[in-house]
Amino acid sequence: DTAVSQTPKYLVTQMGNDKSIKCEQNLGHDTMYWYKQDSKKFLKIMFSYNNKELIINETVPNRFSPKSPDKAHLNLHINSLELGDSAVYFCASSQEALQGASTDTQYFGPGTRLTVL
Amino acid sequence: KQEVTQIPAALSVPEGENLVLNCSFTDSAIYNLQWFRQDPGKGLTSLLLIQSSQREQTSGRLNASLDKSSGRSTLYIAASQPGDSATYLCAVHTGNQFYFGTGTSLTVIP
Numbered sequence: 001d002t003a004v005s006q007t008p009k010y011l012v013t014q015m016g017n018d019k020s021i022k023c024e025q026n027l028g029h030d031t032m033y034w035y036k037q038d039s040k041k042f043l044k045i046m047f048s049y050n051n052k053e054l055i056i057n058e059t060v061p062n063r064f065s066p067k068s069p070d071k072a073h074l075n076l077h078i079n080s081l082e083l084g085d086s087a088v089y090f091c092a093s094s095q096e097a098l099q100g101a102s103t104d105t106q107y108f109g110p111g112t113r114l115t116v117l
Numbered sequence: 118k119q120e121v122t123q124i125p126a127a128l129s130v131p132e133g134e135n136l137v138l139n140c141s142f143t144d145s146a147i148y149n150l151q152w153f154r155q156d157p158g159k160g161l162t163s164l165l166l167i168q169s170s171q172r173e174q175t176s177g178r179l180n181a182s183l184d185k186s187s188g189r190s191t192l193y194i195a196a197s198q199p200g201d202s203a204t205y206l207c208a209v210h211t212g213n214q215f216y217f218g219t220g221t222s223l224t225v226i227p
Contacts, residue, residue, distance in 0.1 A: 004160075040219065042217070042219050043206065043208075044217070045215055090160060092161075105151065105163050105166050106208075107163070108160040108162070109160050110159060110160040111158075111160050
């Protein structure tokens with residue numbers, strides 16, 4: 001059983017389109033994250049949700065909107081896609097919220113490679 | 118703001134060698150530091166997590182150390198194998214954020 005799963009694995013789309021990436025975790029974790037990994041392999045956090053509430057919202061364009069229908073799911077919706085959005089997007093989860101959790105390990109999904117043409 | 122740097126960016130070693138990967142961070146106020154492995158086209162796999170109160174953690178051929186005061190961590194891999202070839206990333210947990218380094222791409226030559 002996959003702990004953190006993402007769909008789709010690959011996404012190729014035209015500029016200006018709207019797309020969504022789904023993430024699900026079956027670990028019973030309270031916190032989920034979205035990261036963006038650029039072409040230089042640099043990983044940067046975009047959003048973090050704890051029990052369906054947004055707790056981190058880094059400086060990302062408001063074209064990106066996370067949606068958490070329940071604790072096990074955190075989907076990423078992107079409007080009006082741009083060339084610069086091409087990257088690999090990783091979902092992750094951890095047991096506790098970030099604050100004060102010194103033993104918390106993050107579990108990552110396999111990533112979604114988004115290519116905007 | 119926390120900055121995490123990993124040196125070298127790439128490393129190539131013959132099979133059987135012991136090696137050290139380095140990670141440095143600018144703010145010592147961290148909760149923990151985690152080492153990950155990323156295989157091409159795959160997600161990240163957690164290797165070791167060192168809490169801020171600890172100085173090292175070991176798992177099999179891997180040993181990670183943490184020196185908070187100097188803002189450094191090392192990942193020691195003993196008796197490297199071709200299967201160890203991957204990108205290794207360190208991540209610092211500051212209590213409200215995770216900051217990742219840019220990774221070290223390791224190639225172990227048979």
